[in-house]
Amino acid sequence: MYSRTWTKKSTKDCSKELERLQKALREADAVVVGAGAGLSAAAGFSYSGARFEAYFSDFAAKYGFHDMYMGGFYPYETPEEYWAYWSRYIFINRYMDAPKPVYDELLQLVSGKDYFVITTNVDHCFQKAGFDKKRLFYTQGDYGLFQCSEPCCQETFDNETVVREMVGCQKNMKIPTELVPVCPHCGRPMTMNLRCDDTFVQDEGWRKAAERYEKFLRTRKDQRIIFLELGVGYNTPVIIKYPFWRMTERNPKAVYASINLGEAITMQEIETQSVLLDMDIGEALRQLTR
Numbered sequence: 001m002y003s004r005t006w007t008k009k010s011t012k013d014c015s016k017e018l019e020r021l022q023k024a025l026r027e028a029d030a031v032v033v034g035a036g037a038g039l040s041a042a043a044g045f046s047y048s049g050a051r052f053e054a055y056f057s058d059f060a061a062k063y064g065f066h067d068m069y070m071g072g073f074y075p076y077e078t079p080e081e082y083w084a085y086w087s088r089y090i091f092i093n094r095y096m097d098a099p100k101p102v103y104d105e106l107l108q109l110v111s112g113k114d115y116f117v118i119t120t121n122v123d124h125c126f127q128k129a130g131f132d133k134k135r136l137f138y139t140q141g142d143y144g145l146f147q148c149s150e151p152c153c154q155e156t157f158d159n160e161t162v163v164r165e166m167v168g169c170q171k172n173m174k175i176p177t178e179l180v181p182v183c184p185h186c187g188r189p190m191t192m193n194l195r196c197d198d199t200f201v202q203d204e205g206w207r208k209a210a211e212r213y214e215k216f217l218r219t220r221k222d223q224r225i226i227f228l229e230l231g232v233g234y235n236t237p238v239i240i241k242y243p244f245w246r247m248t249e250r251n252p253k254a255v256y257a258s259i260n261l262g263e264a265i266t267m268q269e270i271e272t273q274s275v276l277l278d279m280d281i282g283e284a285l286r287q288l289t290r
């Protein structure tokens with residue numbers, strides 16, 4: 001299906017598309033939200049610019065980074081410096097609240113409905129906004145969890161206390177050596193529970209969420225279901241975008257809706273079932289919840 005024609009609608013008339021989506025939401029039996037990086041960006045989680053400068057100007061000066069991603073890839077010489085960087089990164093992107101209430105507006109939109117969320121975001125914004133944890137599958141991990149780097153066990157460890165300590169105690173871009181996190185079982189270095197390679201730990205919570213998501217889709221496959229895709233790009237389209245297209249194609253009662261500034265597309269086969277909103281997600285949600 002990936003070689004089929006993609007189509008993009010005219011961006012002139014978002015109000016008609018908003019009305020179509022509003023109607024579809026009213027009539028829907030179930031809503032599946034698929035969220036990517038664009039949703040957190042709309043919530044103000046910018047990884048560059050003022051937000052980067054405010055927290056990483058010392059790293060920027062020393063290494064010449066321009067955004068948080070670049071800093072995240074740098075091979076720091078010592079674990080003390082590595083964790084000075086990453087503890088700040090985790091703290092501001094996982095433990096601080098999003099600057100704009102976009103997730104709250106989304107919750108308002110789906111509350112009272114039969115919904116489920118699948119997300120590639122690892123910033124915990126859904127949980128912080130109060131989404132039902134049993135209706136949430138965060139496929140790529142969570143900045144708020146550590147795992148063994150080996151890994152010697154299929155376990156994850158909450159990192160809030162130690163991350164706050166690392167942020168508070170660091171000096172000259174280094175954390176104290178005694179705060180460098182190690183696996184309680186084998187003593188190897190800890191790492192973030194993020195899907196980067198095949199060492200990603202899928203703990204009990206992850207596996208249960210995956211099962212719930214699969215069950216939700218299976219038990220509602222013939223219903224009037226909306227696949228509401230928010231800010232999903234092309235880094236990992238096989239997790240949300242392509243499955244949403246495929247499931248929409250299989251169910252004539254399904255609606256595929258994409259809200260994505262500059263990247264709202266669908267494939268030709270489901271064009272009539274598609275609502276495409278080429279606009280800011282926050283603005284779209286405000287209008288939809290009005």
Ligand SMILES: [Zn+2]
Nearest residue numbers: 148152183186
């Ligand atoms: Zn271990």
